[in-house]
Amino acid sequence: MLDYRIQSVGGGMDALAQVFVKIDYNGVETSGRGLDQDVLEASAKAYLNAVNRVIIMKELEEKAVLQ
Numbered sequence: 001m002l003d004y005r006i007q008s009v010g011g012g013m014d015a016l017a018q019v020f021v022k023i024d025y026n027g028v029e030t031s032g033r034g035l036d037q038d039v040l041e042a043s044a045k046a047y048l049n050a051v052n053r054v055i056i057m058k059e060l061e062e063k064a065v066l067q
Helices: 039-064
Strands: 003-009 015-024 029-035
Touching: 003 039, 015 039, 029 039
Parallel strands: none
Antiparallel strands: 003 015, 015 029
């Protein structure tokens, strides 16, 4: 993980946690974002978003090589 940031969106009891992560996976840097009332859930969503981006990029690269 290269970067991890938490921001509060809104205020009071209805505030949301917005989490940004930046990861390096086998030389591929990507970022993800998650939003939830719970910081842990927002963090997990952000990390999964970043990992999914890596998977999509890898699949697109493979398709380009096969064509």
